[in-house]
Amino acid sequence: GGSNDESGSGNDGGPASVKVVVSTASISYAPLYIAVKQGFFKDQKLTVSITTVSGGGATVPALQSGSAQFGFSSVFHQLDAVQQGQKIVSIAAVNTGEGLDVVVSKKKAAQLGLNANSTLAQKGQALKHLKVGVISTSGEPYYVLSDLARAGGVDPSELNMEAVASSAAITAMKTGQIDAMTIGLPVTTEAIEQAGAQILVSCPAGDLPDLHEAPTETVLASASYVTSHASVTSRFVKAIGQAEAYLKANSDQAAETVRTGYFAKVDKQVFDTAWAEIANVTPAEPTLTAEQLQRTVDFVSRASGKKVKATGDQLLGVVK
Amino acid sequence: MPAAGRDAARPGTAVARFVLLRVVPLAIVLALWQAVSTWAISPVYLPAPVSIAARVGSWLANGYLLHNCYTTLEETISGFVLGVVAGALAGIALGMSRWWSGLLSPYINALYALPKVALGPLFILWFGIGLSMKIAMVGIFVFFVVFYNTWQGVKEVDAKLIQAMRLLRASRLQMVLKLIVPSALGWIFVGIRVSFPLALVGAIVGELIASNSGIGYVILNAANTFDTVGLFAGLFAVMVIAVVFDVALTYVYGRYTRRWALQIKGVTALS
Amino acid sequence: MPAAGRDAARPGTAVARFVLLRVVPLAIVLALWQAVSTWAISPVYLPAPVSIAARVGSWLANGYLLHNCYTTLEETISGFVLGVVAGALAGIALGMSRWWSGLLSPYINALYALPKVALGPLFILWFGIGLSMKIAMVGIFVFFVVFYNTWQGVKEVDAKLIQAMRLLRASRLQMVLKLIVPSALGWIFVGIRVSFPLALVGAIVGELIASNSGIGYVILNAANTFDTVGLFAGLFAVMVIAVVFDVALTYVYGRYTRRWALQIKGVTALS
Amino acid sequence: MNDPTVGPSHDGAGPSGSAVVIDGVSKQFTVHGRTSQALVDVALDAPRGEITSLVGPSGCGKSTVLNLIAGTIEPETGSVRHNGAPVVAINHDVAYLPQGDDLFPWRTVMDNVALPLELRRVSRAARHRQAREILALFGLAGRESSYPAQLSGGMRKRVQIARALLSGVDTLLMDEPFGALDAQLKVRMQIDLLERVHRQTGNTILFVTHDLAEAVALGDRVVVFSPGPGHVIHVENIDDLGDRSDLLSLTESPEFQRHVRTLWSLVAPELVHRSAASGATP
Amino acid sequence: MNDPTVGPSHDGAGPSGSAVVIDGVSKQFTVHGRTSQALVDVALDAPRGEITSLVGPSGCGKSTVLNLIAGTIEPETGSVRHNGAPVVAINHDVAYLPQGDDLFPWRTVMDNVALPLELRRVSRAARHRQAREILALFGLAGRESSYPAQLSGGMRKRVQIARALLSGVDTLLMDEPFGALDAQLKVRMQIDLLERVHRQTGNTILFVTHDLAEAVALGDRVVVFSPGPGHVIHVENIDDLGDRSDLLSLTESPEFQRHVRTLWSLVAPELVHRSAASGATP
Numbered sequence A: 001g002g003s004n005d006e007s008g009s010g011n012d013g014g015p016a017s018v019k020v021v022v023s024t025a026s027i028s029y030a031p032l033y034i035a036v037k038q039g040f041f042k043d044q045k046l047t048v049s050i051t052t053v054s055g056g057g058a059t060v061p062a063l064q065s066g067s068a069q070f071g072f073s074s075v076f077h078q079l080d081a082v083q084q085g086q087k088i089v090s091i092a093a094v095n096t097g098e099g100l101d102v103v104v105s106k107k108k109a110a111q112l113g114l115n116a117n118s119t120l121a122q123k124g125q126a127l128k129h130l131k132v133g134v135i136s137t138s139g140e141p142y143y144v145l146s147d148l149a150r151a152g153g154v155d156p157s158e159l160n161m162e163a164v165a166s167s168a169a170i171t172a173m174k175t176g177q178i179d180a181m182t183i184g185l186p187v188t189t190e191a192i193e194q195a196g197a198q199i200l201v202s203c204p205a206g207d208l209p210d211l212h213e214a215p216t217e218t219v220l221a222s223a224s225y226v227t228s229h230a231s232v233t234s235r236f237v238k239a240i241g242q243a244e245a246y247l248k249a250n251s252d253q254a255a256e257t258v259r260t261g262y263f264a265k266v267d268k269q270v271f272d273t274a275w276a277e278i279a280n281v282t283p284a285e286p287t288l289t290a291e292q293l294q295r296t297v298d299f300v301s302r303a304s305g306k307k308v309k310a311t312g313d314q315l316l317g318v319v320k
Numbered sequence B, C: 001m002p003a004a005g006r007d008a009a010r011p012g013t014a015v016a017r018f019v020l021l022r023v024v025p026l027a028i029v030l031a032l033w034q035a036v037s038t039w040a041i042s043p044v045y046l047p048a049p050v051s052i053a054a055r056v057g058s059w060l061a062n063g064y065l066l067h068n069c070y071t072t073l074e075e076t077i078s079g080f081v082l083g084v085v086a087g088a089l090a091g092i093a094l095g096m097s098r099w100w101s102g103l104l105s106p107y108i109n110a111l112y113a114l115p116k117v118a119l120g121p122l123f124i125l126w127f128g129i130g131l132s133m134k135i136a137m138v139g140i141f142v143f144f145v146v147f148y149n150t151w152q153g154v155k156e157v158d159a160k161l162i163q164a165m166r167l168l169r170a171s172r173l174q175m176v177l178k179l180i181v182p183s184a185l186g187w188i189f190v191g192i193r194v195s196f197p198l199a200l201v202g203a204i205v206g207e208l209i210a211s212n213s214g215i216g217y218v219i220l221n222a223a224n225t226f227d228t229v230g231l232f233a234g235l236f237a238v239m240v241i242a243v244v245f246d247v248a249l250t251y252v253y254g255r256y257t258r259r260w261a262l263q264i265k266g267v268t269a270l271s
Numbered sequence D, E: 001m002n003d004p005t006v007g008p009s010h011d012g013a014g015p016s017g018s019a020v021v022i023d024g025v026s027k028q029f030t031v032h033g034r035t036s037q038a039l040v041d042v043a044l045d046a047p048r049g050e051i052t053s054l055v056g057p058s059g060c061g062k063s064t065v066l067n068l069i070a071g072t073i074e075p076e077t078g079s080v081r082h083n084g085a086p087v088v089a090i091n092h093d094v095a096y097l098p099q100g101d102d103l104f105p106w107r108t109v110m111d112n113v114a115l116p117l118e119l120r121r122v123s124r125a126a127r128h129r130q131a132r133e134i135l136a137l138f139g140l141a142g143r144e145s146s147y148p149a150q151l152s153g154g155m156r157k158r159v160q161i162a163r164a165l166l167s168g169v170d171t172l173l174m175d176e177p178f179g180a181l182d183a184q185l186k187v188r189m190q191i192d193l194l195e196r197v198h199r200q201t202g203n204t205i206l207f208v209t210h211d212l213a214e215a216v217a218l219g220d221r222v223v224v225f226s227p228g229p230g231h232v233i234h235v236e237n238i239d240d241l242g243d244r245s246d247l248l249s250l251t252e253s254p255e256f257q258r259h260v261r262t263l264w265s266l267v268a269p270e271l272v273h274r275s276a277a278s279g280a281t282p
């Protein structure tokens, strides 16, 4: 594996190069892309290279083995890892509030009598009759769906989920293999555009109150790295903070930067729709607290119906 | 002075052999593994055999494992049979016709090289997300390996025997049934042997594209929640299926060939 | 009445043959494809060859394709060489020793059946996210196929020739170099042939696990941004690499074997 | 297979004339880009219903001639005709017993011998009966279920001969059929060949041998080849031996010994002085 | 390989005694679970530096005896000793020319013949010189770069013999070495075997033949096998022929013809009346 000392030189505030892994190429990670494109990392004398890995399952070992120093992934993954005894910490908030949408095919929605005025309970009840495409039938999408199901008085064990690869989800919906999906942005947006879907529940819009102010996507690092490379870590977080501030201040410009730099092939309209949602859940500054993280933990224990053996404290990495 | 009989079939010898060759090494491997996962590698990445065994036990008890194995086996076996038959037929056909093989071989090669994982959407479009999609995926994984092995096997058929058959006015079908298949059997055998584990992989890839049960589904779910023990329990199930099949296949093939090749082989084997 | 010479090497014939066998069928395939993607299947799933060609052209022009091909090729070739050498050596070793093969074969089979896609986290842990991880992935994909083919090839070495070598007091090394390798070459060849496309797939799977360049990265990115044309342009690059390699390999192997087997083969080939 | 535009009548030899006519045939092989001439301007005539022996030193092209008749190779120049039609592809109308081993290793002796019948879809019972009969005749009774690898060299050759004899065609090409057999068996099988295959069925037989006495004893004519490159130097007509059925006394007749002596003088001039004293092990 | 606890002195035959001693050997083969007896209670003695011919009907176990001496198979009972030591595994101290084809198809004629030298790490130049010399002697000059598939049957056999002769060991086992050769070549090679291999080097040779005259002409003793199951019925000592170097006049001597007649009477009693008149094609 790699070595933690690759960037050791930067610990005195000098230049350092860091590897960053993202668990998927998602608009959720806009602050990272902005920080690169706007030179915020360069300002901090950091050279950043980005590697896409396959999901949160690959992010943790990449950090653990020292192959990468920082990872953009979901708190839900971190929570799973920490419960398994991994010393992985969140050092910056990237999304606060859930970034997932649940979309449903218009045809099915009409059949079930769902419309813009339907209540959360009605929507939750509808899940009983929907085959929902998810990346995985456990973890984050499951939490969201089961939270929604509970709101509708449906037992989560009655959920009818189908695990589909994100690249295959649109096709699956188009061909009627699934009725609904909850997959990261901009896939759901694309589904609305292409596969005749409509929003059932938009977490970014705050439809699931439980997740309000709960961090969902964060910057992860191994606990040991954070302590041994405090300077690099704090400069990295600072750059992310600048990016988030920039995003809040100049949303349109930021959108254009991210789109042309990283999502050029995505339909502009789709991108813009997704962007609006992401902008909603991107915090103005990256600071995290144990209480915030505890909210996520509480949400998970509620949604999964299981006692979570970790606390917000354990998830938090203290950046000086 | 009679030379000592090689491998005399005394009772007891077989048991001793089994213990020596199977039980002891397995015990050593498991002990080493247990040690490594206890002291060297975090169990998050390589869980101890004891915990995997416990998980397998509990999953067997609650039916979770068998249920999902059944799904995967159904996909695997259907696709495997399809792929083997199609691959062997195509291999024979192309092996027998230089014209067709000249024409088709680059296309077949190109299709073979396509990373199937990347074709998820097309597969769903054509085969849906259900059983048939996984069968197609398995079939494609199997087809090419069996095809290439069979093709080469046909090319290696002894020219003298081809000549004998042709002089005897063998029809094309007779040629295939009475010469090519028996002669290329070693090649087809390896094609089958190599492709069965690929068939399992194919089923799992299919399940990663879309599924709500199966070993791939089990593995995916476990991987997504950092449940490494569960992941390895799923992998263990795959391994068991593969090894059981391999042992059975090798046994059957060995019995068949031993009938006509035993004496000369036994005499001059390399070991 | 002299019988017509088969395949006379007149000038012009070769060109006509090439046009007939390669250009015409390719044109037909492309035309059909264009028609299908224009009228039958939405280009979102199966983009037209014209648009793929345009994309390949622009990506070639801006260096994007070559850059990423280079990455993938580097991973593929390193891992491939490693896997072929290791697989052939292991196949020879196990083929020559009934004891070792009896001992190890179930473990090898079990390892082979592991779905490597599911082992991403372990691979990252052991090999990082860089080049060595992909090389390992490629090597493992290649190893098993070459191994099983070589193993069987060793088993099929003519017993009469083994006997001749042993009587001549051949050392084990001489046995390998002068009998087993040349005799099992057809098997090793198929192992190599079947495993090169798998090597590419392995590199791409490795890149799907973690990457910032390579064809797998191109494909992943395209898939993530719903850029089907880009996806197919990436797949096209994979195909081209595979076909070029296959043609070269088949040519070289054919030339080698033709030296000693031509006459009898030409005489009695099936076609 | 047969060229329909060329009927047997164009052959120059009537139906009771020549079964095989080879004319002006040259054959070369290319080895490493260098061509070597195997046959040059070979002419040969095998009358229907007769036995033609081919003799000549090793490498002079005897097997090549049989291959040409069987259609497994093609000449560069000249024509090869069988039953009036040019041979342009595999010749299904001959039974060919090649010099080397061509048994099917995965088939039992029975299934090897019965193969020609099996391919003609003769019923299992009938083909097994025929095969069993011929195997018994060849001293292989009781070995029906052995595989070729379990037989001795001479046994394998006998199985091969038995298979050729069940081909059901009227022309037999045999390349050193009895070379691997012991003296006793050889005589038995020679007699059998003459009786069963030749006299009873009127088959045309071309056979290669390096045993000059055998060539005379069995042949109606002996074609002598010379190497470098292979060509025919002499055709010895054997028409003065009378009844051949007693092969053993045949060899003692002065005509027989004269023929053998002639052949010896052609193939091995330096050894000819002793050909009178021995030379015959039919 | 050789049992170190059993020196040559325990053998009962001195160094100039027997090279090969077979005693009380039985061998059976299992075919489909049924065992068939190939040899029963065979005893045989091949004196050092002499030629022992083995004759007998096809399937009587001649090749099996050679295989036992070469150590490629093992007897059920009895002992096989070579140079004083029991043969318990592959016997590296014999050169074995098996009945069938065992050339390496991917090696040229040159590389096939030079293989024994190559394995002993003789320099390329030296081994090519030796191989070239023996190939020329066998009439294969100019065919060094051919592959086996490009040779005639007799040529392949000659290559095989040439390879065996370069083995560099003192005991040769030859299974019907000259069976596939024409009369002229056969005599030349027989003379060569006697001269170069036997008389000059003092090698021990065991060779199988179905040509009784050849057995007498070349052998110092002829061991006659009978089938069902294979056993030795007679050993004919050939010690009254005087100088063998003129093989041709040898066959005319009355002693020679008497020996041949004796053998004929043993292997083919019903054919014996003619063995005096012919029977010799050395």
Ligand SMILES: Nc1ncnc2c1ncn2[C@@H]1O[C@H](COP(=O)(O)OP(=O)(O)OP(=O)(O)O)[C@@H](O)[C@H]1O
Residues within 6 Å of the ligand: C263, C264, D029, D030, D031, D038, D056, D057, D058, D059, D060, D061, D062, D063, D064, D065, D099, D230, E149, E150, E151, E152, E153, E154, E155, E180
């Ligand atoms: N396939 C081939 N490729 C190259 N040369 C060949 C081939 N077949 C035969 N020859 C050559 O043609 C010549 C004649 O060979 P052929 O087998 O006809 O001889 P033959 O008379 O049958 O000899 P023998 O008595 O030894 O069997 C030889 O020089 C041989 O090397």
Ligand SMILES: Nc1ncnc2c1ncn2[C@@H]1O[C@H](COP(=O)(O)OP(=O)(O)OP(=O)(O)O)[C@@H](O)[C@H]1O
Residues within 6 Å of the ligand: B263, B264, D149, D150, D151, D152, D153, D154, D155, D180, D182, E029, E030, E031, E038, E057, E058, E059, E060, E061, E062, E063, E064, E065, E099
């Ligand atoms: N590997 C084997 N498996 C079974 N039976 C065998 C095997 N090898 C030889 N035999 C049997 O042993 C007997 C003797 O065979 P062997 O080859 O020694 O005969 P031979 O005297 O050399 O005959 P030939 O003159 O025909 O070569 C035969 O009945 C044969 O079928």
Ligand SMILES: [Mg+2]
Residues within 6 Å of the ligand: D062, D063, D064, D099, D175, E152, E153, E154
């Ligand atoms: Mg020949």
Ligand SMILES: [Mg+2]
Residues within 6 Å of the ligand: D152, D153, D154, E062, E063, E064, E099, E175
């Ligand atoms: Mg024999």
